[in-house]
Amino acid sequence: MNRPDLYQIFYVSRSLASREQVQDILMSARALNARRQVTGSLLYTGGHFAQVIEGPAATLAETMVAIAADHRHDTVRTLVKGRLAQRRHGETCLAYSEAPGANELIANLIGTRRVNTRRAQRVLDLMFQP
Numbered sequence: 001m002n003r004p005d006l007y008q009i010f011y012v013s014r015s016l017a018s019r020e021q022v023q024d025i026l027m028s029a030r031a032l033n034a035r036r037q038v039t040g041s042l043l044y045t046g047g048h049f050a051q052v053i054e055g056p057a058a059t060l061a062e063t064m065v066a067i068a069a070d071h072r073h074d075t076v077r078t079l080v081k082g083r084l085a086q087r088r089h090g091e092t093c094l095a096y097s098e099a100p101g102a103n104e105l106i107a108n109l110i111g112t113r114r115v116n117t118r119r120a121q122r123v124l125d126l127m128f129q130p
Contacts, residue, residue: 006087008040009060010052010080010124012106015044017072025072026096033093038063041095041128048106049073052080052128054087075110079120088128102127 022044040053068076
């Protein structure tokens with residue numbers, strides 16, 4: 001079933017968070033996402049974050065404002081933004097994984113002047129396989 005107001009945003013950022021702060025992020029984001037009908041996944045490399053979020057467009061816009069203002073990371077860069085036919089993450093409010101080996105890849109995505117949308121979508125598909 002095609003949902004007209006279902007969108008996704010995939011972004012990367014440089015982490016300034018300690019491991020304890022990452023756990024705090026997970027706890028608060030999961031509770032907030034459940035209330036706001038947002039699903040997705042967060043990948044932490046130790047030095048960077050990559051996250052995909054899914055939900056209503058207005059809710060995702062509000063979520064990104066809060067994410068951009070969060071002092072536990074910087075250099076937030078949106079790579080993919082658009083409509084979704086169905087949720088990739090089902091009812092999972094916020095899945096979490098660690099991938100220290102992806103640190104350089106994400107740093108390159110942040111530092112590249114222009115990221116090809118198809119390349120960003122491939123990275124998204126590889127990093128966040130359901």
